[in-house]
Amino acid sequence: MLVINNLSKKIGAKIILSKVSLQVPRGHIALLLGSSGAGKSTLLRILNGLESYDTGSLMLDGKPLDVRSVHKTHTIGMVFQHFNLFEHMTVLQNCTLALEKVLGKSKQEAESIAYTLFTHYGLADKANQYPAQLSGGQKQRLALIRTLAMQPSVICLDEPTSALDPVLKRQVATNIKQLAHEGLIVLVASHDIGLVEQLPCTIYLMEDAAIVEVADSSDFANNPKKYPRIESFIAGSKYISE
Amino acid sequence: MIIDFNLMYESLPYLFRGALVSLSIAALGCLIGFIGGTIFALLQTNAVRVVRMLVSSFTAIVRGTPMLIQITFMFILLPTIGIYIPAFWVAVIAIGINSTAYVSNVIRAGILSVARGQIEAAYTLGLTRLQTIRYIVLPQAVRTVLPSLGNEFVTLIKDSSLASVIGVYELTKEGSFIISRHLNSISIYIVIAGIYLLMTIPLTLAINYLEKRMHRHVSH
Numbered sequence: 001m002l003v004i005n006n007l008s009k010k011i012g013a014k015i016i017l018s019k020v021s022l023q024v025p026r027g028h029i030a031l032l033l034g035s036s037g038a039g040k041s042t043l044l045r046i047l048n049g050l051e052s053y054d055t056g057s058l059m060l061d062g063k064p065l066d067v068r069s070v071h072k073t074h075t076i077g078m079v080f081q082h083f084n085l086f087e088h089m090t091v092l093q094n095c096t097l098a099l100e101k102v103l104g105k106s107k108q109e110a111e112s113i114a115y116t117l118f119t120h121y122g123l124a125d126k127a128n129q130y131p132a133q134l135s136g137g138q139k140q141r142l143a144l145i146r147t148l149a150m151q152p153s154v155i156c157l158d159e160p161t162s163a164l165d166p167v168l169k170r171q172v173a174t175n176i177k178q179l180a181h182e183g184l185i186v187l188v189a190s191h192d193i194g195l196v197e198q199l200p201c202t203i204y205l206m207e208d209a210a211i212v213e214v215a216d217s218s219d220f221a222n223n224p225k226k227y228p229r230i231e232s233f234i235a236g237s238k239y240i241s242e
Numbered sequence: 243m244i245i246d247f248n249l250m251y252e253s254l255p256y257l258f259r260g261a262l263v264s265l266s267i268a269a270l271g272c273l274i275g276f277i278g279g280t281i282f283a284l285l286q287t288n289a290v291r292v293v294r295m296l297v298s299s300f301t302a303i304v305r306g307t308p309m310l311i312q313i314t315f316m317f318i319l320l321p322t323i324g325i326y327i328p329a330f331w332v333a334v335i336a337i338g339i340n341s342t343a344y345v346s347n348v349i350r351a352g353i354l355s356v357a358r359g360q361i362e363a364a365y366t367l368g369l370t371r372l373q374t375i376r377y378i379v380l381p382q383a384v385r386t387v388l389p390s391l392g393n394e395f396v397t398l399i400k401d402s403s404l405a406s407v408i409g410v411y412e413l414t415k416e417g418s419f420i421i422s423r424h425l426n427s428i429s430i431y432i433v434i435a436g437i438y439l440l441m442t443i444p445l446t447l448a449i450n451y452l453e454k455r456m457h458r459h460v461s462h
Contacts (some may be wrong), residue, residue, distance in 0.1 A: 049364045071368050078366045084359035088382050097377060150367060220260035 007056035018210040032208035040189035044156040048078045077152035081159040083143040085131040110125040117145040137168040154185040161192045168189040172200035262417030268398040270334045277343025282346035304343035317408040333405035348390045352383030392449030
């Protein structure tokens with residue numbers, strides 16, 4: 001289980017995160033919902049050691065989690081909003097680089113792991129292409145595969161459905177459900193309200209750097225009035241998109 | 243007759259010998275410049291402030307003074323500190339140091355052009371800082387600045403003529419020697435210019451080809 005307890009961060013006088021707490025058991029999905037600037041991405045970046053925090057604590061499976069060294073243990077993986085693929089490398093090299101250089105796998109072993117994932121996610125025929133030659137959905141899958149190849153316990157997805165069409169969004173939701181089904185702890189930061197309906201998850205609504213409401217997605221679907229702020233956020237988002 | 247074709251033809255072996263020396267000075271200077279420039283660019287983008295300031299001062303001094311002065315200064319300075327090396331190597335070192343200053347700025351711009359997100363992705367995948375530089379940053383940085391590096395090499399081929407002031411028999415010096423004997427500068431200078439073009443044009447074309455090849459799969 002991933003436990004985040006009272007995590008806070010300030011830059012100057014600006015509060016970036018205010019006493020954020022959440023618990024995500026293995027095989028569960030936490031959906032961090034909220035508009036831009038609410039602190040969702042910052043939380044994911046802190047978990048991956050990309051940003052520091054001021055106060056609070058983090059634990060993974062009962063042990064304190066040192067985010068400064070989390071990249072060395074590759075227990076937490078990150079799929080970035082803009083994928084951040086290595087543009088000068090092929091799809092295969094994007095996936096095998098860390099397997100070879102970080103985990104010390106042989107070229108054959110690394111390629112075998114990569115091709116297993118490529119086959120599963122339908123990218124096997126793109127192995128020798130470059131990221132610039134892939135569609136948005138394919139890039140998204142490659143970013144996911146690259147992270148999954150390192151076998152993390154926790155996977156963070158930052159705005160995974162932004163810039164994708166509705167069909168691809170459904171496919172991403174299916175992939176996320178599968179990750180949880182495989183026992184990973186999944187954290188999704190998104191302002192895409194469509195994910196609320198598509199993912200069996202715990203919804204954490206973030207506003208002004210804090211979690212302001214928490215709901216189980218099935219409970220919310222049955223009784224939205226019980227969660228007025230989430231309902232209001234979804235209604236507001238629908239109004240804007242219409 | 244101003245243009246003496248016979249003299250031009252007979253001078254060719256001597257001038258080609260000089261061209262080989264020019265090319266050697268430029269190639270070795272460029273190698274020093276590339277290695278030194280890469281190290282300095284990495285220091286400028288990664289090292290502590292004091293080191294960054296020292297590197298910046300070095301590049302400012304070298305870029306702000308003429309190469310002719312640098313070569314003659316080096317030629318006079320080295321023996322005074324007990325280093326006696328042939329004039330050819332003095333020229334190589336001076337041109338290499340000069341190139342280091344220019345190349346470091348070029349590669350620094352290339353490093354800064356690599357998307358920050360890729361470096362963050364490498365970090366989250368567990369790559370060390372050195373691995374990130376080796377496999378992610380430098381290949382893309384060099385690709386970005388390849389035309390500038392090619393231009394730098396072309397410039398060095400031409401600048402190698404400055405080695406003549408310290409007595410290195412490179413292309414220009416060989417030409418001057420022939421001119422002083424036959425007193426027909428136009429003919430010899432035409433051949434010298436032709437040989438310089440023979441060295442620089444194929445290089446420019448090769449750089450253009452390599453640049454296109456390397457950018458095949460990268461979107462902009």
